[in-house]
Amino acid sequence: MSISERISALVGPASFVVAGGLSVAVAIFAAITIERRTIEDVETVLAADGIDWVLVSANGLQVFLDGTAPNEVARFRAQTGASAIIDPDRVINRLDVAAADTAAPPRFSLDLLRNGDGIQLIGLIPGPGGDEAFAIAEAIADIAGEAEVVNMIESAELAAPETWDAALAYGLRALETLPRSKVTVFADRVEVEAVGETREQRAEFIAQLQQDQPEGVEVVLDISAPRPVITPFTLRFVRDAEGGRFETCTADTAPARDRIVAAGLAAGATGVIPCTIGLGVPSPSWGEAVETALEALARLGQGTVTFSDADVTLIAAQGTAQVDFDTVVGELDADLPDVFSLQAILPEPETLASTGPARFTATFDAEDGARLRGRLPPGSIGQSVQTYASALFGADATDIATREVADLPQGWSVRVMAGLTALSELNDGQLVVEPDLLRLTGNTGDTELVSRLTRLLTEELGPGENYDLDVRYVEALDPVASQPTPEQCESRIRAIQEETKITFDPGSTEINDTAGEVLDAIAEVLPDCLHVRMEIGGHTDAQGGEGMNLNLSQRRADAVLNGLLARGVLVTNLTAQGYGESQPIASNDDEDGREQNRRIEFRLLASAEVAAAAGDIDDQPRTRGGILAQGEIADWPFEIRPLPRPINPDGE
Structure with a gap:
């Protein structure tokens, strides 16, 4: 066989081998390309749906989904997205689902409903061991008095959220303030719904509840009042x-x-x-x-x-x-x-005839009384006007120097008496009655007075009568607006005691001259603070027996209370409380510290209750103050009862 024949014999089979190899390579490359494109297409679809936690892979015609879905819904969305672009039979779902978090705490809430029949409690509250529920029950019992209490509170063995105690303290304060109300307490929110019997009571409720609202807790007040009946409208x-x-x-x-x-x-x-x-x-x-x-x-x-x-x-x-x-x-x-x-x-144009001398004037001041001048009808009609004025302002406080005139305009005495009635409502003012006009000017501390005077004069004189009111509201005359706040009352008394302390002779409970001077100064402040509940706290140093110190501090606090009473001060808003040596403000190891600890303190009553219930007096029974300790409520409503005196070690 020639060389050419041998080459031909070898080339033929080799070409088939090469062609086959090329075909296999092309097939493998095509398969890899298809897999890559499939993976890219699936990843694109899933990314568009916000699914970025799936690992997509392929093996031939099969597409695998691996990863951990946050929940079952997300797992289903991933499989559906992949199946939208390739045959669902080719999708192999190997996704896991994250375990559900079952340890999330519930949202604690407490509904407090109060009406004339009693108080109902419904809700879920925190408190391992039931301590919180016990404290709430005691507080509600104090508020309810003889009324029925329906307690449907459930407790969870979980720690309270950070602001729960403050929210609860405020909710209990609102419940005690409002005799007909619904109070809902959450850790971060307190909702108060109530009805006041009058607009004045509604305003008082709102003013009380706007004080000392807890930080970090949203307070929603929905307090309404019945609409007044206005007659005439x-x-x-x-x-x-x-x-x-x-x-x-x-x-x-x-x-x-x-x-x-x-x-x-x-x-x-x-x-x-x-x-x-x-x-x-x-x-x-x-x-x-x-x-x-x-x-x-x-x-x-x-x-x-x-x-x-x-x-x-x-x-x-x-x-x-x-x-x-x-x-x-x-x-x-x-x-x-x-x-x-x-x-x-349309009033007639002014003429010489219409500007005659008919005129009546009256001035009034709360301190100086009333002064009447001008013209009145003769006889019994004029006398009745003078008698009426003396009855309004007081006979001793009414200076009458009027003149009897027969030809006064019709209805003159009616207009004068209506004007005098309106004048008597002012703190100070002036009344001028002329034939075509009644003019009243002055000052008042009542924001509603102008409306009442308008209705009065319209009803007494008739809607066609011309009158002019220039009555100004002066806040300093308003007995409510000018009252000092509870904090201001406490601050004024503290300032007096910072200059000179109330001290007693050793072992004595008698008010000495120095203490008497301090009480004289405090007695001048207290009449402006009758709306504020305060505690007179007696404190001693640690020398002597604990029981003896407790009794001594109580007697000294009582002595201060009686000293104020002897000075003519109404003490219905004051409570005397002895604390003995239980609340030192300085060290008892040296005389300077002991001297500071021997003291009489005036504190807002709720502040004193909070301090006592927070553990300053170990032997004191639990009270609602224990609930308030975290909230630091500084102004409890006026109806609060004083705490019982602490029990001394001897049981006295």
Whole structure:
């Protein structure tokens, strides 16, 4: 065989081997490429769905999903996403599901419901061993008194959240303050729902509960009051050169009030406009009628508009053009809703005849009394006015120097007595009665007085009578607004004691001269603090027996209380409490420290209860104060009972 024949014989089989190898390589490369593309496609779909915890791999036509799903839903979403782009039979799901966290603590809450029948407790609270539930039950028993208590509290053997004690302390304080209420306590939130019998009581409740709210706890107060019955249903708006103002404002609903206030602002009123929502409205169209009348008065310029139930009186300013008056009154009469009737008055131009000498004046001051001058009708009518004034202001405090005149305008005595009645309500002021006008000016500490005087004068004089009120609210005259806060009362007494301590002779409980001077100064402060519950705490040093010191401190605290009583101080808001040597403020190892420990302290009552219940007196029984220790409530409501005196080691 030739060489060429031999080469041909070898090349033929080799070419088949090479071709086969190339085919296998191409097939392997194609399979790898397909697997890679499949993995990329699946990963892209899962990433678009926010699934980044799956490891995708492939082996031939099979696609494997590995990893740990946060929950069963996430596991299903991963498998569904992969099956959306390849045959579901090719998806091999090897995903695990993370174990559920069953140790998450529950959200503790306590519902406290109080009404005339008793108190109900419902909720889940923290407290290993039931200590918390026991303390709450004791506190509620103090609040309920003789009323029934239904206790459906469940306890969990878990530690309390950080702010739970403070929230609970505030919730219990709210429950004691509010005789008809629902209080819901969470660790981070306290919700209070209650009803006050009057608006004044509602304001008092809110003022008390806004004090000493716990830090880190949201407080929601929903305290309502029944709407007052207003009769007559009155509104009066005055527009003069200084602008517009409501002398009294009433509405039947919140939308009507907003509508009236907006109309008042448009007519020239400024600032915050109080408008009472009450019962007794003569028509559901009250808001519409008032709005229409105020718009008419604004077009007229100056004057007054008065509503007394369904009677509307529009009095234009003197000098208003007749044509303008007729136009505005005609449009207003047509636009007022049915039921309302309009009386419009345009005062006559001032003439020499109308500016006659008929005039009556009265001034009043709470300290100096009343002074009456001017003209009154003769005979029994004038005498009745003078007798009425003496009865209002006191015979000894009324200086009457009036003149009897026969030809006074009709109804003069009625106007004078109505004005004197209004004047007597002021702290100080002046009344001027003239033929065409009654003017009252002065000061008051009552925010509601102007509204009451407006209703009084409208009812006594009639809606068509022209009168002018310039009564200013002075906060310093307000007995509530001018009261010092509990903290201010405590601070004032502390400042007195920082200058000179209340001290006693050794072994004595008698008030000596030095202590008497301090009590004299404290006695001047306490009359302004009758609304504040305070404790007179007696303390000793550690010399002598514990029982002896306890009794000595109690007798000294009682001596201070009796000393204040002897100085004419009402002590119904004060409690005397002896603590012996149990609450030192300095070391008893040296004389300076012992001297500091021998003291009399005035403290807000709740602060004293908190300190006592927190463990300062080991032998003292548990009280509701133990619940308050974490909340540090500094102003407990006035109805709180004083703590029992501590029991000394001898059992006395």
